[in-house]
Amino acid sequence: MSISEQDRQQEQQRIERVRRLLQKQIEKNEPEVSDLRAQVVDIRTNFWDDVTVNIANSDDQLETAISMKQQAEILSERERSHRHLQAQLKSMKRLLPSPYFGRIDFKEKGDPSPEQIYIGVSSFYNEEDDTFLVYDWRTPVASLYYDYPPGPARYETPSGTIGGEITLKRQYLIRDGELKAMFDTGVTIGDELLQQVLGKSAGTQMQSIVATIQQEQNRIIRNDRSKLLVVQGAAGSGKTSAALQRVAYLLYKHREHLSADRMVLFSPNPMFNSYISSVLPELGEENIRQTTFQDYLEHRLGKQFQIEDPFQQMEYRLNGHNDPGYEARMSGIRYKNSELFLDDMLRFGKQLEKSGMMFKSVRFRSRTLITQEEMRAKFYSYDASIRLPNRVELMKEWLLAELKRFEVAERSADWVRDEMDYLDNEQYQRAYVQMRKRQGGHDPAFDDALQEEQMLREVIVRHHFKPLRRRIKRLAFIDYTGLYLRLFSPVPDQTLELNEDGTEGRSLPGRWNEICAYTKERLGSKELPYEDAAPLLYLRELVEGFNSNTNIRYVLIDEAQDYSPFQFEFLKRLFPFSRMTALGDFNQGIFPHSTTLVGSSALLRLYGEVETENIVLTRSYRSTREIVEFTRAMLPGGEAIEPFQRDGGKPVIVFAESGSDRLEQIRLDILKLNDEGFHSIAVICKSATESAAAFEELRNRPGLDAIKLVTRETPTFSGGFVIIPAYLAKGVEFDAVLIYDASAAAYDDEGLRKLFYTACTRAMHRLRLYTAGELTRLAADVDSSLYDSVTLPANPMLK
Numbered sequence: 118m119s120i121s122e123q124d125r126q127q128e129q130q131r132i133e134r135v136r137r138l139l140q141k142q143i144e145k146n147e148p149e150v151s152d153l154r155a156q157v158v159d160i161r162t163n164f165w166d167d168v169t170v171n172i173a174n175s176d177d178q179l180e181t182a183i184s185m186k187q188q189a190e191i192l193s194e195r196e197r198s199h200r201h202l203q204a205q206l207k208s209m210k211r212l213l214p215s216p217y218f219g220r221i222d223f224k225e226k227g228d229p230s231p232e233q234i235y236i237g238v239s240s241f242y243n244e245e246d247d248t249f250l251v252y253d254w255r256t257p258v259a260s261l262y263y264d265y266p267p268g269p270a271r272y273e274t275p276s277g278t279i280g281g282e283i284t285l286k287r288q289y290l291i292r293d294g295e296l297k298a299m300f301d302t303g304v305t306i307g308d309e310l311l312q313q314v315l316g317k318s319a320g321t322q323m324q325s326i327v328a329t330i331q332q333e334q335n336r337i338i339r340n341d342r343s344k345l346l347v348v349q350g351a352a353g354s355g356k357t358s359a360a361l362q363r364v365a366y367l368l369y370k371h372r373e374h375l376s377a378d379r380m381v382l383f384s385p386n387p388m389f390n391s392y393i394s395s396v397l398p399e400l401g402e403e404n405i406r407q408t409t410f411q412d413y414l415e416h417r418l419g420k421q422f423q424i425e426d427p428f429q430q431m432e433y434r435l436n437g438h439n440d441p442g443y444e445a446r447m448s449g450i451r452y453k454n455s456e457l458f459l460d461d462m463l464r465f466g467k468q469l470e471k472s473g474m475m476f477k478s479v480r481f482r483s484r485t486l487i488t489q490e491e492m493r494a495k496f497y498s499y500d501a502s503i504r505l506p507n508r509v510e511l512m513k514e515w516l517l518a519e520l521k522r523f524e525v526a527e528r529s530a531d532w533v534r535d536e537m538d539y540l541d542n543e544q545y546q547r548a549y550v551q552m553r554k555r556q557g558g559h560d561p562a563f564d565d566a567l568q569e570e571q572m573l574r575e576v577i578v579r580h581h582f583k584p585l586r587r588r589i590k591r592l593a594f595i596d597y598t599g600l601y602l603r604l605f606s607p608v609p610d611q612t613l614e615l616n617e618d619g620t621e622g623r624s625l626p627g628r629w630n631e632i633c634a635y636t637k638e639r640l641g642s643k644e645l646p647y648e649d650a651a652p653l654l655y656l657r658e659l660v661e662g663f664n665s666n667t668n669i670r671y672v673l674i675d676e677a678q679d680y681s682p683f684q685f686e687f688l689k690r691l692f693p694f695s696r697m698t699a700l701g702d703f704n705q706g707i708f709p710h711s712t713t714l715v716g717s718s719a720l721l722r723l724y725g726e727v728e729t730e731n732i733v734l735t736r737s738y739r740s741t742r743e744i745v746e747f748t749r750a751m752l753p754g755g756e757a758i759e760p761f762q763r764d765g766g767k768p769v770i771v772f773a774e775s776g777s778d779r780l781e782q783i784r785l786d787i788l789k790l791n792d793e794g795f796h797s798i799a800v801i802c803k804s805a806t807e808s809a810a811a812f813e814e815l816r817n818r819p820g821l822d823a824i825k826l827v828t829r830e831t832p833t834f835s836g837g838f839v840i841i842p843a844y845l846a847k848g849v850e851f852d853a854v855l856i857y858d859a860s861a862a863a864y865d866d867e868g869l870r871k872l873f874y875t876a877c878t879r880a881m882h883r884l885r886l887y888t889a890g891e892l893t894r895l896a897a898d899v900d901s902s903l904y905d906s907v908t909l910p911a912n913p914m915l916k
């Protein structure tokens with residue numbers, strides 16, 4: 118469809134008209150906003166001047182109350198108006214440089230002519246002629262733009278479906294008020310604009326995709342039906358982008374009762390938070406809470422244990438092969454992240470209702486006040502129908518009462534007398550003040566020696582019992598480590614089924630006894646392996662009752678393939694009033710506990726089939742066609758991934774004679790790519806260990822002094838030249854990716870396929886792989902027509 122010059126001029130004139138009206142409205146609003154702000158400040162500062170305060174009699178008191186209420190109402194009304202007008206002003210300012218990006222002409226059934234609907238990041242209403250000059254992309258009518266090509270179309274409104282015909286669909290690229298390009302599109306969102314957007318360089322922060330949201334992505338963004346939305350999307354298919362657009366959409370749609378603080382996003386690492394932090398503000402919305410699962414574990418268990426994080430576990434997996442316990446730990450990791458273990462745990466929880474609870478005895482000054490047996494007997498003396506958490510609560514009350522009894526008896530102990538003699542002045546004074554307080558301010562008769570002694574004894578004993586009381590209140594009398602380890606009881610024969618306490622049998626993983634010994638040893642030294650953290654916390658909550666946050670309405674989980682069944686269960690229980698969106702890619706499931714997402718029983722069991730919806734994205738937008746064709750060839754079933762038609766060079770595999778040739782070629786390539794205009798360049802390594810070694814090798818080479826090493830502690834994502842382990846590069850992207858060591862020696866294991874795939878799919882425009890020996894099978898098996906090979910000449914200069 119060709120666009121005439123006349124069309125172009127008309128569009129440019131419209132842009133100018135809209136901008137003039139925006140400018141006019143901004144100029145009108147600005148003084149009103151400042152005036153309102155001044156009024157608010159004034160009312161706040163002089164609040165009491167305008168209130169008649171008189172409390173002499175009840176009539177006066179009533180008048181005072183009414184006066185205060187009126188004043189408070191005026192203040193909140195002004196604050197509201199100020200907020201509203203200021204938001205309007207901000208959104209108009211945001212529109213000014215580029216008021217809209219799309220247009221559809223829609224002829225509603227029964228109407229004589231189509232209406233022109235221009236779509237931008239927010240609405241702009243022209244009071245002068247009572248029309249919408251720009252519609253917010255989230256309005257119901259704007260969904261037509263994303264969902265249909267020209268022709269018959271319909272959209273949903275709160276009052277029903279509206280049908281009609283789209284007679285024109287147009288896209289604009291407007292910068293600082295100037296129409297840079299425009300396209301009429303036949304398909305949903307035309308390729309031209311998308312080509313332009315995707316052809317750009319990677320930034321240090323993700324951009325919003327509002328102008329080019331694809332139809333299948335729009336299904337994710339506007340989905341507001343099911344309790345759980347599961348998105349399986351190929352690498353670069355826009356899952357994170359769609360998730361953030363979805364947040365903006367929901368905040369708009371439910372703006373009456375949903376605010377940013379009622380949504381939470383679980384992201385793969387803290388660095389990722391900085392990478393995506395500008396998308397929502399760009400769309401005029403506040404950022405939602407962002408956290409990681411590790412943060413939550415730290416918050417709940419960090420005081421009791423030194424918790425390993427997933428990246429430390431990953432390092433062990435990648436580098437720990439020589440450790441004699443390696444195979445056992447891997448087997449343990451698989452089991453501890455399985456639904457099998459979750460079911461074992463749930464059965465164990467049921468069992469605990471009848472028997473088997475474990476407690477820590479209550480001890481005081483090397484004496485046992487309450488034994489474990491007494492506690493167990495008490496626990497099981499409660500009615501069997503009382504749920505575990507309620508019994509724990511009863512136990513707590515009972516223990517506190519018992520403690521009080523011991524405390525009273527302890528007052529006459531000899532050690533108290535000794536301690537009294539050593540009270541210094543300050544302690545004595547404190548005891549005195551406390552006694553005074555307890556006696557209602559009356560001066561205690563300290564002259565009465567007997568009474569004085571009693572008071573001091575009371576104070577001293579109470580002081581010593583205080584930590585004990587605190588521990589009981591914290592429920593520290595339950596022996597969670599002991600309970601957890603009961604799930605890891607060694608058995609005489611590796612192959613057998615364990616029948617504990619007459620319950621159903623358990624199928625045990627290989628190397629069971631080694632797993633048990635390892636778990637016991639680590640927990641005994643107060644170290645919590647990552648694979649044990651979620652299950653241990655889960656067990657604790659089964660017994661104590663689940664913590665919950667009822668304020669949160671939407672939970673979004675990015676990189677959801679890396680969550681275990683325990684973690685999903687947790688999030689469901691932690692946010693009971695929330696809907697969940699889980700986005701991920703099973704092909705990037707780099708942890709042993711990764712799930713398949715769609716069809717995964719760990720997800721289906723959360724809310725049931727009816728409440729679970731799946732969306733699959735197969736189109737990949739990040740990388741050039743050639744990179745997608747190469748990377749998808751590494752995956753079984755990879756043909757289903759469709760590249761977007763954006764061309765670049767084929768990936769290049771560089772064969773070097775020696776490690777030093779390889780390093781020098783990496784250096785030359787970084788500088789060359791930089792000269793070609795690719796400014797965000799990542800050397801991706803297998804692990805942190807390999808990254809640190811690469812950093813040492815490359816940092817002092819000419820031209821590379823700016824190269825940075827990214828570790829799990831790096832707080833913000835930065836562009837430029839970086840060296841990064843593959844697992845930290847998850848979710849982010851670079852103009853060019855250089856795989857540091859693609860040799861068979863580095864990627865020797867089928868289990869590393871997904872990690873290797875994840876590393877290669879971070880590239881937007883260029884991908885190069887280096888090897889100084891045999892190439893890894895993961896790449897060597899790819900059809901050689903999908904990449905170029907370069908064999909470095911043995912160059913004595915490089916050595």
Ligand SMILES: Nc1ncnc2c1ncn2[C@@H]1O[C@H](COP(=O)(O)OP(=O)(O)OP(=O)(O)O)[C@@H](O)[C@H]1O
Binds near residue numbers: 330334352359738
């Ligand atoms: N509709 C779109 N319009 C423009 N750009 C898009 C669109 N969809 C995705 N992109 C771009 O493609 C790239 C990949 O998107 P994103 O990071 O959201 O994908 P992802 O599925 O989360 O990737 P991964 O799983 O590989 O981390 C980003 O640069 C994003 O801006």
